[in-house]
Amino acid sequence: MFTRLAHLLGKRMQLSAQQQQRLNAWKDLPHAALDAPFSGTRCVVVDVETSGLNLMEDRLISIGAVAMVNGQIAMGDSFYVVLQQPTISHKKNILLHGIGGAEQTEGAPATDALLAFLEYLRKDPLTAFHVTFDETMIRRAMRQFLGLSFKHPWLDMAYVMPALNPVLAGRRRSLDDWINCFDIRNDARHNALADALVTAQLFQVALAQGRKKNITNFAGLLDLERAQRWVRGEN
Amino acid sequence: MSAIHSSQLAFLAAHAPFNRMEPAHLLWMLERMKLAYYARGDVIVSPEQGTAEHFLVIKQGMVQGEQNVADASVADTWLELSEGECFPLGALLANRPVASVYRAGKDTFCYELPVADFHTLLEMSLPFRDFCTRRIANLLEHSKQVIQAQYTQSGAEQQSLTSPLSAIIRRAPVTCAPQTSVREVLQQMHESRIGSMVAVDDAGRPLGILTLPDVLVRIALPQIDLAQPVIGVMTKQLSTLPPQALAHEAALMMAKQGLRHVLVVDNGRLVGLVSEKDLFAMQRVGFRQIGSAIRHAQLLEELQQAAADTRSMAHNMMAQGVAAEQLTQFISTFNDLLTARVIELECTASEFCTTQLADRLCWMALGSEGRFEQTLSTDQDNALIFTVPDGMTEDQLRGQLLPIAKRINDTLALCGFPLCRGNVMASNPQWCLSLEDWKRTFSNWITNGTPEALLHASIFFDFRALYGAHALAEELRLWLVRVASDNTRFLHQMAENAMRLRPPLGVVRDFVVGKEHMLDLKLNGITPFVDGARIFSLAAGVTHTSTIQRLRASAAMMKVHPNEIEAWIDAFLFIQVLRLRHHDEQKTRGVSDDALDNLIDPERLNELDRRILKEAFRQARKLQARLALEYHL
Numbered sequence: 038m039f040t041r042l043a044h045l046l047g048k049r050m051q052l053s054a055q056q057q058q059r060l061n062a063w064k065d066l067p068h069a070a071l072d073a074p075f076s077g078t079r080c081v082v083v084d085v086e087t088s089g090l091n092l093m094e095d096r097l098i099s100i101g102a103v104a105m106v107n108g109q110i111a112m113g114d115s116f117y118v119v120l121q122q123p124t125i126s127h128k129k130n131i132l133l134h135g136i137g138g139a140e141q142t143e144g145a146p147a148t149d150a151l152l153a154f155l156e157y158l159r160k161d162p163l164t165a166f167h168v169t170f171d172e173t174m175i176r177r178a179m180r181q182f183l184g185l186s187f188k189h190p191w192l193d194m195a196y197v198m199p200a201l202n203p204v205l206a207g208r209r210r211s212l213d214d215w216i217n218c219f220d221i222r223n224d225a226r227h228n229a230l231a232d233a234l235v236t237a238q239l240f241q242v243a244l245a246q247g248r249k250k251n252i253t254n255f256a257g258l259l260d261l262e263r264a265q266r267w268v269r270g271e272n
Numbered sequence: 273m274s275a276i277h278s279s280q281l282a283f284l285a286a287h288a289p290f291n292r293m294e295p296a297h298l299l300w301m302l303e304r305m306k307l308a309y310y311a312r313g314d315v316i317v318s319p320e321q322g323t324a325e326h327f328l329v330i331k332q333g334m335v336q337g338e339q340n341v342a343d344a345s346v347a348d349t350w351l352e353l354s355e356g357e358c359f360p361l362g363a364l365l366a367n368r369p370v371a372s373v374y375r376a377g378k379d380t381f382c383y384e385l386p387v388a389d390f391h392t393l394l395e396m397s398l399p400f401r402d403f404c405t406r407r408i409a410n411l412l413e414h415s416k417q418v419i420q421a422q423y424t425q426s427g428a429e430q431q432s433l434t435s436p437l438s439a440i441i442r443r444a445p446v447t448c449a450p451q452t453s454v455r456e457v458l459q460q461m462h463e464s465r466i467g468s469m470v471a472v473d474d475a476g477r478p479l480g481i482l483t484l485p486d487v488l489v490r491i492a493l494p495q496i497d498l499a500q501p502v503i504g505v506m507t508k509q510l511s512t513l514p515p516q517a518l519a520h521e522a523a524l525m526m527a528k529q530g531l532r533h534v535l536v537v538d539n540g541r542l543v544g545l546v547s548e549k550d551l552f553a554m555q556r557v558g559f560r561q562i563g564s565a566i567r568h569a570q571l572l573e574e575l576q577q578a579a580a581d582t583r584s585m586a587h588n589m590m591a592q593g594v595a596a597e598q599l600t601q602f603i604s605t606f607n608d609l610l611t612a613r614v615i616e617l618e619c620t621a622s623e624f625c626t627t628q629l630a631d632r633l634c635w636m637a638l639g640s641e642g643r644f645e646q647t648l649s650t651d652q653d654n655a656l657i658f659t660v661p662d663g664m665t666e667d668q669l670r671g672q673l674l675p676i677a678k679r680i681n682d683t684l685a686l687c688g689f690p691l692c693r694g695n696v697m698a699s700n701p702q703w704c705l706s707l708e709d710w711k712r713t714f715s716n717w718i719t720n721g722t723p724e725a726l727l728h729a730s731i732f733f734d735f736r737a738l739y740g741a742h743a744l745a746e747e748l749r750l751w752l753v754r755v756a757s758d759n760t761r762f763l764h765q766m767a768e769n770a771m772r773l774r775p776p777l778g779v780v781r782d783f784v785v786g787k788e789h790m791l792d793l794k795l796n797g798i799t800p801f802v803d804g805a806r807i808f809s810l811a812a813g814v815t816h817t818s819t820i821q822r823l824r825a826s827a828a829m830m831k832v833h834p835n836e837i838e839a840w841i842d843a844f845l846f847i848q849v850l851r852l853r854h855h856d857e858q859k860t861r862g863v864s865d866d867a868l869d870n871l872i873d874p875e876r877l878n879e880l881d882r883r884i885l886k887e888a889f890r891q892a893r894k895l896q897a898r899l900a901l902e903y904h905l
Binding site: 101106108109110111112113115116117219220221222224225228230231234237238241242244245246 | 306
C-alpha cells in the first residue's frame with residue numbers, strides 16, 4: 038500500500054512547472070451550471086478503451102470524446118488520444134479495440150494526454166454509457182498521473198435511455214442494444230471516438246425525448262437517472 | 273481541438289460528390305459540421321424559417337420534402353432523400369428560403385454545415401461546386417463514365433464516336449485554287465496519294481470537292497479537256513460540320529446523304545476533311561454502309577441484315593457512351609430509311625405506281641417513332657394520309673392502299689418491328705384516311721375528350737411524315753396546333769389524364785414497385801415527360817414532335833426557365849439511357865424483339881444510377897407540378 042502511494046506521489050512530482058500551470062488553470066475554471074438549458078450549453082460525451090475490464094488493475098489506453106454544443110454534435114469539437122503504455126496489452130484485448138502494440142507504445146505520455154483531455158473538457162459535464170467504468174478508469178488515471186481527484190458531474194445513458202423508454206427497455210442493456218434500437222450505425226465499434234459518437238447520437242435522441250417531458254437541462258436528466266437507479270433498487 | 277474518426281470520412285467518401293473531393297477539403301468540411309438529430313416527423317427546414325442557413329447531408333434516416341401548398345390537405349410528398357444525399361442546394365445557392373418543407377421521414381441524423389462555410393467550400397472545391405451547380409448534369413457525367421468503363425471490354429481499341437472531329441482530323445487538308453487546271457489537280461492527287469481535293473478561295477473557304485470516283489464519271493468517261501479549271505467538275509454542294517461536332521454526327525450525315533467525305537469548317541474556313549475511312553476505323557460496320565445497304569436492298573434478307581446491323585451499331589454506340597438523344601436519333605434515322613425502303617419495295621412488288629400518287633400519299637410515323645424516340649423495343653405505330661384524285665372515291669383508293677399497307681406492316685414485322693397490338697397501323701381501315709377525314713377524326717377527339725379519345729390523342733398527335741407527300745402531314749400538323757391551342761378544355765383534360773401517372777417517390781423500398789418488385793421505366797419514367805411535352809407543345813402551338821424539341825420550343829410560351837427545361841430534358845434522357853441499356857442487355861441475353869420490356873429491378877442499379885433515377889423522377893414531378901399549375905389541377 039505504501040509503495041503504491043509512494044509511486045503515485047512520485048509520478049505527481051514529475052509534473053513540470055508548465056504542466057502544473059496547465060492543471061491549475063483547469064482547476065480555476067468556473068463550474069458549469071447544470072441547470073442551463075441544453076440550447077445554450079456544451080457537454081462532452083466520452084468513451085474509453087482499456088487493457089481489460091478490471092477496474093482496479095487494468096490501464097486506460099485511449100479516450101475518445103465529442104462535444105454536444107447547443108444540442109448538436111460539433112464534429113470539429115472532438116477529442117481522441119492514445120496513452121503511452123508501459124507494456125502492451127494482451128492480444129485478445131488488442132483485437133477488441135484495434136489499437137496495436139506499436140500504437141500503444143508510441144502514444145502520448147499519459148500526463149500530457151490527460152492534461153489535453155482536461156483542457157478539451159473544460160468544466161463541462163460528462164456523459165457516457167455505463168459511467169462507472171469510464172469514470173473509474175479516468176479517475177484512476179487522473180490520480181495516478183496528475184495527482185488530481187477528478188470529481189465531475191457524470192450522466193449515464195445506460196440509465197437515462199430506459200427511463201425515457203420504459204416500453205423498449207425490456208432486456209436492453211448494452212450500448213449496442215440501444216443504438217440498434219434507434220438504427221444508429223456504428224462503423225467502428227470499440228474505437229473510443231466512434232463509440233463516443235454513437236453514444237452522443239443516443240444522447241441526442243434522449244434530448245429530443247426529454248424535451249417532450251419538459252426536461253431541458255443536464256440537471257433534469259440527472260434527476261431522471263437517479264430515479265431510474267432507485268427503480269432498479271440501486272440507491 | 274478536433275479528432276474525426278476515419279469512419280466518418282469513409283461514410284462521406286462513399287457518396288457523390290464527396291467521393292470526388294480532396295480528403296483535405298472533406299476534413300475541412302466535416303470539422304465545421306454539426307450532427308443534428310430529428311425524430312420522425314420533425315421539420316428540419318421550412319420556408320417559414322427564412323433564408324436557408326445550413327447545408328445538410330443525411331448520415332442516416334430519411335428526409336421527405338413536401339410541397340408547401342396553400343391547401344395543407346393536399347400536401348404532397350415531393351421527394352425522398354436518403355443516406356448520403358444532401359439538400360437544400362437550390363435555396364443555399366440562391367440565398368433564399370427553401371421552397372418545400374423538409375421533414376424527417378424516420379429518425380434521422382444530419383450533418384449540418386453553416387451556409388458561410390458552404391460558400392467557402394464552393395470556392396475551395398471544384399468537384400463540390402460542379403456538383404452543386406449542375407446536380408443532374410454532374411451525376412449524369414459520372415454515370416456516363418461508369419457505363420463507358422463497363423462497356424470498354426466490348427470496344428477497347430475503338431476510337432470513340434463521341435470524339436470531336438477536331439481530334440479525328442489526321443492532317444491539314446490538301447487544297448487548290450478553283451482556277452487550277454484539272455490536270456494539275458489530278459497530278460497532285462496522284463503524288464500526294466489522296467482521294468479527294470478541295471478548292472478553296474483566298475480566305476480558305478471551301479468552294480468545291482473532287483473525289484476519285486468523280487474522276488471516272490466526270491473526267492475520264494466524258495473525256496473533258498484537262499486544261500480547264502477544276503472547279504467546273506467539282507461538287508459544289510458541300511456537307512460541312514464544325515470541328516467541335518462529334519464523329520457520330522459526321523457518320524450520320526454520311527449515312528443520310530450517301531457521302532464519303534465531310535468537310536470540317538471553322539468560321540467558314542476549311543480546317544480538315546473527315547472521310548468515311550477515318551470513321552470506319554471506329555466501327556466494324558460503317559454508318560454509310562448500313563445506309564447504303566438499306567437504300568439498295570432488294571431482298572427481305574438484306575433488310576433484315578441491315579436491321580440487325582443497326583442494332584449492333586446501337587450497342588456499340590451505347591458502349592461508347594453516346595448520349596441518349598443521339599442514340600435514339602440514330603435509331604430513328606435508320607428505322608426511317610428501312611421503312612422507306614420497305615415501302616418502295618412493296619409498292620413496286622404490288623405494281624402500285626408510286627409516282628402517280630406520290631404527291632397524294634404520305635406514310636406517317638406515330639407514337640415513339642413519330643417523336644424520334646425509338647428504342648430497341650418498338651412496336652409499329654403508323655398510318656396513311658392521302659388526298660383522293662379526281663374520278664376516284666375515297667373508298668376506292670383505300671381499297672387499293674390497304675393490301676399494300678398490310679404487306680408493308682408484315683415486312684416491317686419480319687425486320688424486327690412487331691405488329692402493333694392495338695392495331696394502330698396503316699393497314700387498319702380506321703387509320704388509312706384522307707386529310708379531311710383525319711381532321712374530322714382529330715376534331716371529334718378534341719371535342720369529346722372521352723378516355724378513348726385521350727388515349728388516341730397520345731399516340732396520334734405525335735405523328736410525322738415518314739415517306740411520300742410530307743406536305744399532307746405538315747398541313748395536318750398546322751391545322752392541329754391551331755385547333756388544339758384554342759381548345760383549353762381539351763388541354764385541361766389531357767393534363768388531367770397525364771397527372772394520373774405519378775412518378776414514384778423513392779426508387780427502392782419507398783416505392784411500391786408492383787408485385788414483381790419491378791419499376792416500369794416507360795410508364796413511370798418516360799411517359800410523364802412525353803405527355804407533359806405534348807400538352808405544352810399543343811398549347812404553345814409548337815409543331816415539333818420530339819419531346820426534347822417540344823419542351824425547348826414551348827419554354828418561352830409556358831414561362832419556364834430554360835435551366836429548368838434543360839434539367840427536365842436531362843432527366844428524360846437519363847431514363848431513356850436506362851431503357852436502352854435494359855433493352856440492350858435483354859437482347860444480349862437472347863430475348864426476342866416482341867418480348868423486350870421496360871421493367872427494371874431498381875435494386876440491381878448501382879447506387880449512382882439509383883440516385884440519378886430518383887433525381888429524374890423528381891424532375892418529372894416538377895414538370896407535373898407545372899402542368900397542375902397551368903391547368904389548375
